[in-house]
Amino acid sequence: MTSTLDTPARTLDATELAAVRADFPLLARTLRGGRPLVYLDSGATSQKPEVVLDAEQDFYAQRNAAVHRGAHQLAEEATEAFEDARDRVASFVGVSPGSLVWTSNATAGINLVAYAMSNASLGRGGAAARQFALGPGDEIVVTEAEHHANLVPWQELAIRTGASLRWLGVDDDGRIRVDELDTVVTDRTKVLAFTHASNVTGAITPVSAFVERARAVGALTVLDACQSVPHLPVDLTALGVDFAAFSGHKMLGPTGVGALYGRRELLEAMPPVTTGGSMVEVVTMESTTYAPPPQRFEAGTQMVSQAVGMGAAASYLHELGMDAVAAHEAHLAGLLLDAVASVPGVRVIGPTDTRDRLATVSFVVDGVHAHDVGQVLDDAGVAVRVGHHCAQPLHRRFGVASTTRASAAVYTTDEEIEVFREALTGVRAFFGLEVS
Amino acid sequence: MSTGSMEQLYQQVILDHAKFPHGKGLGVAGDLHLHTGESHQVNPTCGDEVTLQVDLDETGVVRDVRWDGQGCSISQASVSVLHDLVVGNDLATVDEIGGTFRALMQTRGAGLDDDAEETLGDATAFTGVAKYPARIKCALLGWAALTDALIKTGARESS
Numbered sequence: 001m002t003s004t005l006d007t008p009a010r011t012l013d014a015t016e017l018a019a020v021r022a023d024f025p026l027l028a029r030t031l032r033g034g035r036p037l038v039y040l041d042s043g044a045t046s047q048k049p050e051v052v053l054d055a056e057q058d059f060y061a062q063r064n065a066a067v068h069r070g071a072h073q074l075a076e077e078a079t080e081a082f083e084d085a086r087d088r089v090a091s092f093v094g095v096s097p098g099s100l101v102w103t104s105n106a107t108a109g110i111n112l113v114a115y116a117m118s119n120a121s122l123g124r125g126g127a128a129a130r131q132f133a134l135g136p137g138d139e140i141v142v143t144e145a146e147h148h149a150n151l152v153p154w155q156e157l158a159i160r161t162g163a164s165l166r167w168l169g170v171d172d173d174g175r176i177r178v179d180e181l182d183t184v185v186t187d188r189t190k191v192l193a194f195t196h197a198s199n200v201t202g203a204i205t206p207v208s209a210f211v212e213r214a215r216a217v218g219a220l221t222v223l224d225a226c227q228s229v230p231h232l233p234v235d236l237t238a239l240g241v242d243f244a245a246f247s248g249h250k251m252l253g254p255t256g257v258g259a260l261y262g263r264r265e266l267l268e269a270m271p272p273v274t275t276g277g278s279m280v281e282v283v284t285m286e287s288t289t290y291a292p293p294p295q296r297f298e299a300g301t302q303m304v305s306q307a308v309g310m311g312a313a314a315s316y317l318h319e320l321g322m323d324a325v326a327a328h329e330a331h332l333a334g335l336l337l338d339a340v341a342s343v344p345g346v347r348v349i350g351p352t353d354t355r356d357r358l359a360t361v362s363f364v365v366d367g368v369h370a371h372d373v374g375q376v377l378d379d380a381g382v383a384v385r386v387g388h389h390c391a392q393p394l395h396r397r398f399g400v401a402s403t404t405r406a407s408a409a410v411y412t413t414d415e416e417i418e419v420f421r422e423a424l425t426g427v428r429a430f431f432g433l434e435v436s
Numbered sequence: 437m438s439t440g441s442m443e444q445l446y447q448q449v450i451l452d453h454a455k456f457p458h459g460k461g462l463g464v465a466g467d468l469h470l471h472t473g474e475s476h477q478v479n480p481t482c483g484d485e486v487t488l489q490v491d492l493d494e495t496g497v498v499r500d501v502r503w504d505g506q507g508c509s510i511s512q513a514s515v516s517v518l519h520d521l522v523v524g525n526d527l528a529t530v531d532e533i534g535g536t537f538r539a540l541m542q543t544r545g546a547g548l549d550d551d552a553e554e555t556l557g558d559a560t561a562f563t564g565v566a567k568y569p570a571r572i573k574c575a576l577l578g579w580a581a582l583t584d585a586l587i588k589t590g591a592r593e594s595s
Binding site for chain 2: 033369392395401402
């Protein structure tokens, strides 16, 4: 095995890992033909521990009421649960609760920032919001490694405002070209949006270099933290980004909820996007004044039970210790890379060493389409993702239309990766291709 | 390693068509006849794509089908089989075959009656695909392109 840990952090021992797995009811189920499930699709969505399921159930069974309104005891308790969840998630990523906005998912969080900038470009938010305004001559910079969720909203913002979209390339190892920062990010750059870790290559971005360059030119940074928050210790304050979005469902929490972090002074200056109830101060027939953040960005009835579930997920991960989670997954990354490297005719798209990468490994099986690879793996009970993983430009960069992706999480075991390896070994033979 | 369900899904007919596809390679401009239609279809979930050209003669019989594409063995084999099934047939027959194939995809792997199997010929091999809901759209990609391309020939109304 080539796996090495960058830091000698505490990892999960066999007993702890068994206990973790016992927390996830779904991991115990079997599939067609009675085969045990080997879930290697956590990059798409994670499974949920019982504490998360219980938190949602308990909210509805005991405390359900409208939050932030009503004077009755249930309303108080519901509001407390909702805000307690915000505290937990905020603290989990090292920020203050007042700078954390609930969104329906990470995509919605990124779009919120893009549309707020759009509104500011139309003059909404007054002088304070002028810092978010874009127009012809301004530039938005993204990277070729982005998930469509951190690309398309910026393409659209560029079209609406007349700004130009530029991007940093990706090198042959699947890492973002940090060396292009100085040439692509310039005084014209108003926004630098980039992923913390690629959902395809698993490569972790050196955030500090991006933040440093953005600050030097006065650009705002927007971090897609979907793949990092569930797998690494993440302190958004220490990273120094201006905005960051992540989702609940990838970090052991429910679907339907995500979070957008924004530096408090930026959120205070930013015009609202979705408007309506719950986000206002004074409404007359002529005009409206808006609530301070985060409520300004939380119009309408919120996804309260899901937020409570996401709070429970953050606490669950916090109690395991993100250092231990990251150490366990660094070990798994090594095993996954070894497994893929051991099978002839299989090529990794992304870094082939364990340095600065997640246990997310995408690969191509020569002569076999990813869908067909996934089908054969499924027959062995192994769940992987196939396709372009919402990152078509990155696949195009490597000259492929689709890849197969195995992605692990805290509950993944060495034995599961061995089942995956064995199943992968049989793929080319099944389709009548040479296996040596 | 397999329990047999893989062999049911990937019947030899499918693997053969995927490896040695029929009708693959688009026609050049000079080949185009009066009633030629072309359609490009993409499966947005996986990026599989097919471009299909259909050429009708003056009596409405399919003179030729040419196609190009990239994708999984199910999608590529399905277009290859489609080529064999529709070339030389009139539109009523093409519609019957297409309708029967779509019906087959709704059987969850149970298959259709003998008459239907006779209509479908090699396409009967796709019976196992219907057991895997995620793969049905792979098998139907070429048929969606054919429907659209036929509309574009102008030989029939859309709808």
